[in-house]
Amino acid sequence: MTSPFSLDPSPNDLASKVLDQIEETRVTPRPAWQFTWKNRLLWVVCVFGVALGAAIASVLVFSVQEMDWDLYEIAGSSRMFFFRDAIPAVWAVGILLAGFAVWYAIRRTRAGYRYPVSAIIAIALSGFLIGGSLLAANDVGRALDETLGAQLPLHTPIRLKKLSLWMNPARGLIVGEVSAVDLEKNAFTLVLPDGNLIELNSTLLSPQSKATLAHASAVRIIGYAERDATTGTARFIPCAVLPWKGKEYPPIKKGKALPVDTPGPVSQFPDAVRSTGCKDLQPYAILQRIRPNH
Template structure:
């Protein structure tokens, strides 16, 4: 685009145009520099990326918990699957994952042309990014670090991986938590039970 030189002087013809120009002069309104808008747009993308990163970390911790949830003992420690899932699912990580994915989407939506991306495509894109990064973080052991640190430093958070030990410590339900310190292969099963009874 080149500057266009107008030969005739510019005079506002309509009272409205005169009014607007007068107001611009009176209020000393100036054109904002371009860098402000560029910076704002880049910050929005940066915040969106940061939100996706947080969601990915939560995903890594969520994967770690899900894999170590002792699915095979679900109906031993709990009467129903619903009860097991209620006590075991990492709701905090799922909440953080959903919240930060939403924040990421909202930031992308407010970038200069973010509104042009269809909702479904945006959500799929964010889901793929979050899951992809989440898997990478999980594989590199970051999920475990996050889960253990959350258990240690967040007073309101108790990791299900520690909590599940208490589920196995229920003699009334024929559950007994313990560590095997000695294994005697010469003793048969009935003898072992007899020893326990006499003890």
């Protein structure tokens, strides 16, 4: 009887058949380095996936930080749409892909099957969030949103999204950079995003808004348009001034000063926001409800 621990020379024996096949097909064990490097490569993919996810998360963290979450109503948005605008879809898809890469790589490492999917997801998300917060704190989120983000299809950098939300004359909202303030004469000058200058009257502004004018460079203004009864020219009357939120303000092309009361963005105001005063202005009423001292 053949010992189970010795080679049986019988040609019908399975061991002999397998060894013959190994001999005929010249099969050799794959070198150990192939398995080692495959495993290492998978971990590299995993680390790369976490780094990619963290970079994308930094853009999301930056985007969230840049928004005034309590003021979405003033911008005429709903909470859901405001969230959609703040969270760029293309980055959200990117973070899902990074998560998939991490899961796929870990599952295929030598012992990756031992980790439950929930643990992999939790680890990946923690890595994204911690890494993303650190990168965002070091301005990487903003840089990515501005540079790489500008190259991506279906993506608008957050500063331009904010500009489209707040530079909305039809709703009584304009943004600009304060270039001069003379509170004794109740006048201040604003550089609009297109580079034009506009002089505005601060008579109706609250002390809080006047303080904002004195200290902030970029501001958001809620107001209304009215037409001068004698000259017929349009004027923009500011009701409240809010500082521009976040680090980024849309670049302004400096232009020459425009005379007061000339048609500018004011001419874009529809009748709907033309009012006899701030009280009837919807965005202002909302602001009064949210931040009464304005």
